[in-house]
Amino acid sequence: AQSVTQLGSHVSVSEGALVLLRCNYSSSVPPYLFWYVQYPNQGLQLLLKYTTGATLVKGINGFEAEFKKSETSFHLTKPSAHMSDAAEYFCAVSTNSGNTPLVFGKGTRLSVIA
Amino acid sequence: KAGVTQTPRYLIKTRGQQVTLSCSPISGHRSVSWYQQTPGQGLQFLFEYFSETQRNKGNFPGRFSGRQFSNSRSEMNVSTLELGDSALYLCASNNFPGADTQYFGPGTRLTVL
Numbered sequence: 001a002q003s004v005t006q007l008g009s010h011v012s013v014s015e016g017a018l019v020l021l022r023c024n025y026s027s028s029v030p031p032y033l034f035w036y037v038q039y040p041n042q043g044l045q046l047l048l049k050y051t052t053g054a055t056l057v058k059g060i061n062g063f064e065a066e067f068k069k070s071e072t073s074f075h076l077t078k079p080s081a082h083m084s085d086a087a088e089y090f091c092a093v094s095t096n097s098g099n100t101p102l103v104f105g106k107g108t109r110l111s112v113i114a
Numbered sequence: 115k116a117g118v119t120q121t122p123r124y125l126i127k128t129r130g131q132q133v134t135l136s137c138s139p140i141s142g143h144r145s146v147s148w149y150q151q152t153p154g155q156g157l158q159f160l161f162e163y164f165s166e167t168q169r170n171k172g173n174f175p176g177r178f179s180g181r182q183f184s185n186s187r188s189e190m191n192v193s194t195l196e197l198g199d200s201a202l203y204l205c206a207s208n209n210f211p212g213a214d215t216q217y218f219g220p221g222t223r224l225t226v227l
Binding site (some may be wrong): 032034041042045046082083092102103105 | 156159170214218220
């Protein structure tokens with residue numbers, strides 16, 4: 001079985017500061033890892049994903065994440081927060097077997113203070 | 115390409131009623147998954163359909179059902195609604211099961227009174 005833990009249900013940063021959202025996963029097979037963002041009253045938008053290959057992946061809106069197998073982590077970062085980054089962020093895991101749905105973390109709400 | 119569309123966007127029902135939600139996947143996508151999002155439980159997988167067949171089912175009671183049509187459009191049905199069924203229901207599509215990216219629709223907000 002797979003699981004995802006997102007540390008911190010709410011993170012608050014100042015505009016221009018570093019954004020760091022933490023995600024740890026559990027998977028018995030090589031994982032696919034994802035970060036999705038959700039704005040109020042909207043669905044989920046894919047920010048970035050890791051499947052195979054390079055462990056540092058870059059996504060949209062200046063976000064990136066690094067897959068660290070030894071730490072079972074996939075933390076999301078952005079060097080400089082913008083007001084428009086305020087949203088809820090979800091980390092998710094699946095596998096390449098084709099038989100496992102996405103398993104999501106509980107989400108982290110990011111607030112950006114002017 | 116148009117994205118995943120879901121109808122209706124908002125729905126209010128009373129306990130005991132039933133409801134049907136609709137999802138149209140991205141053109142060419144044949145796999146559709148449904149998720150329930152609530153403040154308490156977060157995002158939980160309901161079921162997945164591919165080529166009109168249910169491939170996976172989450173841990174939900176039999177009141178929750180779904181189907182997929184030959185044009186890949188999908189519906190989910192909830193019978194005998196309970197207050198706890200109030201949630202955002204999200205549909206996601208991808209090319210085929212196991213494809214590495216799912217694309218989500220805007221969701222249907224169901225309120226049960």
